Amino acid sequence: MAAKSSGYLRCPMCDAEVPLEGDEKQGSEIFCPFCQTPLSFKVGRDEEAFFEEDF
Numbered sequence: 001m002a003a004k005s006s007g008y009l010r011c012p013m014c015d016a017e018v019p020l021e022g023d024e025k026q027g028s029e030i031f032c033p034f035c036q037t038p039l040s041f042k043v044g045r046d047e048e049a050f051f052e053e054d055f
């Protein structure tokens, strides 16, 4: 498991840096604190974490 699951990830909607709590996992839902978009936490093939809009 990659150790880079804490820190920040960029919101795909407003491009702001959204702070992570560090215990997010595949499919975790959080709300962007800036644009309030529901985001789904995803981990890609290269264990690269990112957010995807989840309306």
Ligand SMILES: [Zn+2]
Binding pocket: 011, 012, 013, 014, 015, 016, 032, 033, 034, 035, 036, 037
């Ligand atoms: Zn946002």
